[in-house]
Amino acid sequence: MSLSLIVNSNHVASAADPVTPLVDVLREELHLTGAKPVCREGFCGACMVLVDGEPKLSCLMPTALVAGCEIRTIEGLATQGQLNPIQAALEASDAVQCGMCFPGMVVSLTHLLTTRPDATRDDIRAALTGNICRCTGYERIIEATLLALVAK
């Protein structure tokens, strides 16, 4: 049986077992290695992707559950080579250190910018509660997000 997926606006088929975590299908079959399987337990957020516009942990998501949904990974957030506002702001603010957490951070913050253009500093903190960064103090990430909100 093959699973029909829509990933970054492309229709693809996966031969994976239906219970295979989405993060493994993305990385191993589709070679989209942005989402990171860091903890595989739902704690770190490094595997975050958008499913029908909502942030979801792809390490906990059986792939069969998202067949037919619109899946968007970090690789699909830029448009025609242009970084989206949060990607551009994070790059400009030197907020990235090792980068392991950033695909998930960018996915969560892209969702915030899309759904809450009036987000406050506290809203940004709340949006990032599911994204663990072991390198930064989060302050540059929050400042960059505020800049992206203003620039929108």
Ligand code: FES
């Ligand atoms: S790898 Fe999915 S939450 Fe950590």
Ligand code: FES
């Ligand atoms: S930049 Fe290293 S874990 Fe976040």
